[in-house]
Amino acid sequence: MEAVMERQREKPHVSEPRIDARERAMGLAKYTADWQVKDMLYARIFTSTVPHGFVKGIDSSEAAKTPGFVDIVSCLDDSTVWQAGEREHERRVFADHVRFVGDCIGAVTATTRIAARKAASLVGVQYEELPASFTIESTLGNSQLKIWDNGNFLGPLKFEYGDSEEEFSKSQVVLERHYSTSRLHNVPLEPAISIAWWDGDNLTVVAATQSVHGCRNGIAKDLGLEPEKVRVIGYYKGGGFGNKINSMNYDLIAAICSRRTGKPVMVEYSREDEFINVHGRWSTDQDLRMAADRAGKINAVEVKAKCDIGAYTRHIKRGHFIEGPEHYYSTEAWNAEIYGVYTNTPATGHMRAPPGPQSAFSVESMVDELAHELGIDPVDMRLKNFIRNPPSGRFTSNGFEECIIKGAEEFGWKQRWKRPEKQRNKSGIATGVGVAIGSWHSGLGHGEAIVSVDSSGTLEVNTGVVDIGTGAKTTMALIASGEVGIPYADTRVIWGDTETSPYSVGESGSRTTGFTGTAVREASRQLKADLLLIGEKLHGISSSKLEIKEGNLIRSGNGSVLSSVRELMQASGNGRITKSVTTEPTLKEGEERFVFAAHFAEVAVDLETGEVKLTDYLAYHDSGEIVNRLTAESQVQGGIVMGIGMALTEKLLISKTDGSIENPSLLLYRIPNMTQIPKIKVFFTDTVDPYGPKSLGEIPIIPVTAAIGNAIFNATGVRLRNLPFSREELLGELKDRK
Amino acid sequence: MEAQTFELKFKLNGKEVNALVDTRETLLDVIRDTFGLTGAKKGCDEAACGACSVLFNGHAVCSCTMLAAEAHGGSIVTVEGLSVNGEPASLQKAFMESDALQCGFCTSGQIIAAASLLDNADRELDDNEIREGMSGNVCRCGAYNKILHAVSETSRKRKAK
Amino acid sequence: MILEPFQYFSPLSLDEAFEILTEHHGEAKIIAGGQSLIPLMKMGVEMPCIVDIKKIHELKTIELSNDGSGKVSSVRVGALATYNEIERSVPVRRNIPLLAKTASGIGHPLVRNRGTIGGSLSHCDPAADLCATALALDAQICITGPGMKTRVLSARDFFKGPLETDLHNDEILTSVFFPVSNMKMGYDVQKLTLGHGDFPVFIVSVSLHYDGVKFTNAAIALGGVGETAVRASECESLMRGKESITGEDIREVSRLITDRYDPPVSAELSPDYTREMLSVYTGKALRNAVQMVTG
Numbered sequence A: 001m002e003a004v005m006e007r008q009r010e011k012p013h014v015s016e017p018r019i020d021a022r023e024r025a026m027g028l029a030k031y032t033a034d035w036q037v038k039d040m041l042y043a044r045i046f047t048s049t050v051p052h053g054f055v056k057g058i059d060s061s062e063a064a065k066t067p068g069f070v071d072i073v074s075c076l077d078d079s080t081v082w083q084a085g086e087r088e089h090e091r092r093v094f095a096d097h098v099r100f101v102g103d104c105i106g107a108v109t110a111t112t113r114i115a116a117r118k119a120a121s122l123v124g125v126q127y128e129e130l131p132a133s134f135t136i137e138s139t140l141g142n143s144q145l146k147i148w149d150n151g152n153f154l155g156p157l158k159f160e161y162g163d164s165e166e167e168f169s170k171s172q173v174v175l176e177r178h179y180s181t182s183r184l185h186n187v188p189l190e191p192a193i194s195i196a197w198w199d200g201d202n203l204t205v206v207a208a209t210q211s212v213h214g215c216r217n218g219i220a221k222d223l224g225l226e227p228e229k230v231r232v233i234g235y236y237k238g239g240g241f242g243n244k245i246n247s248m249n250y251d252l253i254a255a256i257c258s259r260r261t262g263k264p265v266m267v268e269y270s271r272e273d274e275f276i277n278v279h280g281r282w283s284t285d286q287d288l289r290m291a292a293d294r295a296g297k298i299n300a301v302e303v304k305a306k307c308d309i310g311a312y313t314r315h316i317k318r319g320h321f322i323e324g325p326e327h328y329y330s331t332e333a334w335n336a337e338i339y340g341v342y343t344n345t346p347a348t349g350h351m352r353a354p355p356g357p358q359s360a361f362s363v364e365s366m367v368d369e370l371a372h373e374l375g376i377d378p379v380d381m382r383l384k385n386f387i388r389n390p391p392s393g394r395f396t397s398n399g400f401e402e403c404i405i406k407g408a409e410e411f412g413w414k415q416r417w418k419r420p421e422k423q424r425n426k427s428g429i430a431t432g433v434g435v436a437i438g439s440w441h442s443g444l445g446h447g448e449a450i451v452s453v454d455s456s457g458t459l460e461v462n463t464g465v466v467d468i469g470t471g472a473k474t475t476m477a478l479i480a481s482g483e484v485g486i487p488y489a490d491t492r493v494i495w496g497d498t499e500t501s502p503y504s505v506g507e508s509g510s511r512t513t514g515f516t517g518t519a520v521r522e523a524s525r526q527l528k529a530d531l532l533l534i535g536e537k538l539h540g541i542s543s544s545k546l547e548i549k550e551g552n553l554i555r556s557g558n559g560s561v562l563s564s565v566r567e568l569m570q571a572s573g574n575g576r577i578t579k580s581v582t583t584e585p586t587l588k589e590g591e592e593r594f595v596f597a598a599h600f601a602e603v604a605v606d607l608e609t610g611e612v613k614l615t616d617y618l619a620y621h622d623s624g625e626i627v628n629r630l631t632a633e634s635q636v637q638g639g640i641v642m643g644i645g646m647a648l649t650e651k652l653l654i655s656k657t658d659g660s661i662e663n664p665s666l667l668l669y670r671i672p673n674m675t676q677i678p679k680i681k682v683f684f685t686d687t688v689d690p691y692g693p694k695s696l697g698e699i700p701i702i703p704v705t706a707a708i709g710n711a712i713f714n715a716t717g718v719r720l721r722n723l724p725f726s727r728e729e730l731l732g733e734l735k736d737r738k
Numbered sequence B: 001m002e003a004q005t006f007e008l009k010f011k012l013n014g015k016e017v018n019a020l021v022d023t024r025e026t027l028l029d030v031i032r033d034t035f036g037l038t039g040a041k042k043g044c045d046e047a048a049c050g051a052c053s054v055l056f057n058g059h060a061v062c063s064c065t066m067l068a069a070e071a072h073g074g075s076i077v078t079v080e081g082l083s084v085n086g087e088p089a090s091l092q093k094a095f096m097e098s099d100a101l102q103c104g105f106c107t108s109g110q111i112i113a114a115a116s117l118l119d120n121a122d123r124e125l126d127d128n129e130i131r132e133g134m135s136g137n138v139c140r141c142g143a144y145n146k147i148l149h150a151v152s153e154t155s156r157k158r159k160a161k
Numbered sequence C: 001m002i003l004e005p006f007q008y009f010s011p012l013s014l015d016e017a018f019e020i021l022t023e024h025h026g027e028a029k030i031i032a033g034g035q036s037l038i039p040l041m042k043m044g045v046e047m048p049c050i051v052d053i054k055k056i057h058e059l060k061t062i063e064l065s066n067d068g069s070g071k072v073s074s075v076r077v078g079a080l081a082t083y084n085e086i087e088r089s090v091p092v093r094r095n096i097p098l099l100a101k102t103a104s105g106i107g108h109p110l111v112r113n114r115g116t117i118g119g120s121l122s123h124c125d126p127a128a129d130l131c132a133t134a135l136a137l138d139a140q141i142c143i144t145g146p147g148m149k150t151r152v153l154s155a156r157d158f159f160k161g162p163l164e165t166d167l168h169n170d171e172i173l174t175s176v177f178f179p180v181s182n183m184k185m186g187y188d189v190q191k192l193t194l195g196h197g198d199f200p201v202f203i204v205s206v207s208l209h210y211d212g213v214k215f216t217n218a219a220i221a222l223g224g225v226g227e228t229a230v231r232a233s234e235c236e237s238l239m240r241g242k243e244s245i246t247g248e249d250i251r252e253v254s255r256l257i258t259d260r261y262d263p264p265v266s267a268e269l270s271p272d273y274t275r276e277m278l279s280v281y282t283g284k285a286l287r288n289a290v291q292m293v294t295g
């Protein structure tokens, strides 16, 4: 076994409760809906009842009679473009060309929620209907259809290296399979909401956003304002998982309605609105080919995919609707051709590792099929093929092998895995185990932070993070506290307001720790250097022989305490020392930075009903240095829980007759509850990456569906290739084989 | 029909309170808007998420699926009412220490459901009883393992007393 | 959000309740746990007058009632008993454990702390858990109307159709009597749901009595397979009076059930699968019930 650890870690593991755990546990944390703003009005959207058409007229006479009615705005009098709402085309906040049932046409403002909703329900809209499509096939097969003037699909996006044809023709084993995944929804527990008010030309928005600065910049751009004129406040958020990124249309609607009425306006989506009007995950139809030699070396992979991206799709990097597995395996050739196909159905966009789990599902299922075909243990199959370095270049750090080997060990894979035909089958219940691996980006980029210490010795970290549940505030505090040497308990954070905090990318794309965290680290180092210099002056000992630990200046070597940071500050005569830092770390030529994981699942299948129960789960991750074990473990478990939903229960049901969502309700769109979740054990490698902690938020969801599907195969010998796994399909296959 | 009102009186976190409410208002709306206690959240408004859980006469219920008027004469405890002299109760501390909260939006409801479960149990609960007992409270952040840990620790400690 | 305004009354006695019901005849709607009614109101169903019966204390009791000889003959469950109270009630657990078990599996705990037996039976959803179990247990339903006119009818006669019962607008379901048997009991309830805590697609409730020699009573009630919950009488007669119920008997009954009953159409499951599951879940319920008696 090669040395898998680049460097051994030097520091002890940190495991601290969240810095704001108290506020959250006591019900004191103030989310957007909890703001009570004086004289606030409520706006309620009204939306299209046809899947595709032009709005020809709007009758607001009945709505206006509702007691409490204040104002109505629609596509007839406002043409603001929501630029972040669709990358390739122009998406208006209020659509005059409606593209799905539920497309927002306008909003009614009223004095109470009830009045706003009642009035909005009374608005009459006339349409000129257009041909519509609700499936990939019908979009591609209908020449009359014009969802967008310049074509109804994006792509093909091609990605390739090596000579696929050559590899396929010379390989001894070639498999060809079809896999599909369903449309999903992020379902943050806090539905979309925004409050806006104007003070002259200055706009303030209390936003449920994953990024206050992204939100501010988006709003400013769309409303034609200088960014400085827009203040976005966002403290506590009830999750987002990618659907509260940057500026959202409801932020713009709140701002527009507030400008028209001169009063603060709250736009509050119901759960149903959230399902219909805020984007979720696109579905995929994937044809895969995989070539290997008899010893199990995978030579080439070919992926052809079509994805249902709805009527609009939010920024997805260069149209990458399928992406990732080329960074799991070293193959001679890789070849992908991907289409994003528009349909007259609700929008799609970011959801936790946007293309990640769809892509891992197909590839990791197929590698399992290949292993079975070749008679190779699935863990060995991965060990034979996992990526050590990207095709051209090298990883900054790579703990993949450790994840697979140690994960298998901890799980007891060797004892638990038997060939499917040999699995235990006790009184109608079959159990089995599965493995899947995955990798994900870990970017580096622009970060800003202000770190200071005051005369009382309190450390203050000021960043523009929002903390949607990732623990970002805690992470920033721990980085600073660890670097400077002041106890976590004496650390405060300032966050979540564009007026008071420097820029941060916010919580999306697993970037906060890598981007903003790097700036915090740098600022903290500078601050510490200043403190040491003060110490040098005060004690006449060279700063190179001094350290700060637990809030005290100590002498290196013997560890004797010389003075507290508070005393240092008082001696310096400074009320506060502040370090304001901007970092722009970049990778060296040829470097790529990734995180890695191996997941192991055990299922129990009821052979009479086809019902699948997850009974055990283990995840082994390389995310570089882990700033806080406790919250990192929670992030991983959370991603896995969402993956379990994707595997077993979650699916947006899209109507065949009008493309509407048939289950826009938590009673019908089933996210996992506690009874469906087994113990999830989480381990981290001690990999140290030269650029600091790597990303963590997204990768946990990536391998889950395949790990479960592979376990189902191991238990029953039945291979399910469509998500979510259907117990009906499983039972049908079981019977067919009898 | 004109909006109808109701003269509502009940005990809220131990204090007698009253308000004139619209009969259409749910208990959740009144607790949040009229009394400014925003710990309970609206995640679905259809008894499907548990974020709005409050204790009504000692049992956790969905305050979104209860008319405010139905609370008349009863006793309501919200998450804000669990703390003791401004300090978190032991159950809340267990949530904090176990990291049984991520975004925190479900947390008030989880804690209320756990309080109801534990207060009404006469013995230490096993994991599956806790899972069933907490099954009306979803957590999209997926903090379930940690929530289970916090509740089971508290159950164990209470039993030990 | 409820958009339509309504009047709200909360009478303190049955008399007062009937006064209101009579005065607002045709417009008044009773609210008990509200776990079905409030969702309907939020969907926009107009209910101009809501009569909350929860302040009428006599509707809350769960108690044993004796026959003349002092032997316990039934358990009287007040209409306002919540699922949670039923599940925890000692008289219920001891004498009609199938009822406790059924109540403990309805929806999720937050609903169980609110939903009432009276509400569930009056709402009469064909797949409601308690409707099936009330049938399986030969429950007697006690109804009171204006002038305190009281009538008692069997669950079978009470259920009339989907969301339709024998109740008149101005009547209140006051309590439900469950006969108690002193024989050995075997029982189970099994249901197909699409997720934990979901409303059942269908439900099978089974109650067996065994006198030490033979099965004196065998009840199978099905919910979700017709207009109301039903008793599968033709299958019951195959088991009643038998000294033992074998695996083959159970298979036979399960087969017969799938032949005779149509499970509902669901958006996510095919009719073939649901039909097959009806037989599988019936089999599971019967096996468990028989095992309780003999195993």
Ligand SMILES: Cc1cc2nc3c(=O)[nH]c(=O)nc-3n(C[C@H](O)[C@H](O)[C@H](O)COP(=O)(O)OP(=O)(O)OC[C@H]3O[C@@H](n4cnc5c(N)ncnc54)[C@H](O)[C@@H]3O)c2cc1C
Residues within 6 Å of the ligand: B046, B047, B048, B065, C029, C030, C031, C032, C033, C034, C035, C036, C037, C038, C039, C079, C105, C106, C107, C108, C111, C114, C115, C116, C117, C118, C119, C120, C122, C123, C127, C128, C129, C130, C167, C171, C172, C173, C174, C197, C198, C199, C200
């Ligand atoms: C999330 C959720 C999940 C659920 N899951 C299930 C499930 O799995 N299984 C299941 O069976 N049910 C389920 N239910 C429904 C629940 O059981 C309801 O409680 C029940 O259907 C109605 O009882 P209630 O006391 O809430 O009645 P209410 O909602 O108050 O009333 C229902 C109807 O009955 C009438 N009524 C009520 N009481 C009386 C009375 N004493 N006399 C005359 N008329 C009366 C009312 O006028 C109304 O028409 C679920 C509900 C929710 C919200």
Ligand code: FES
Residues within 6 Å of the ligand: B041, B042, B043, B044, B045, B046, B047, B048, B049, B050, B051, B052, B053, B062, B063, B064, B065
């Ligand atoms: S808001 Fe009440 S259960 Fe979701």
Ligand code: FES
Residues within 6 Å of the ligand: A189, A238, A239, A469, B100, B101, B102, B103, B104, B105, B106, B107, B138, B139, B140, B141, B142, B143
């Ligand atoms: S902590 Fe976010 S939903 Fe539970």
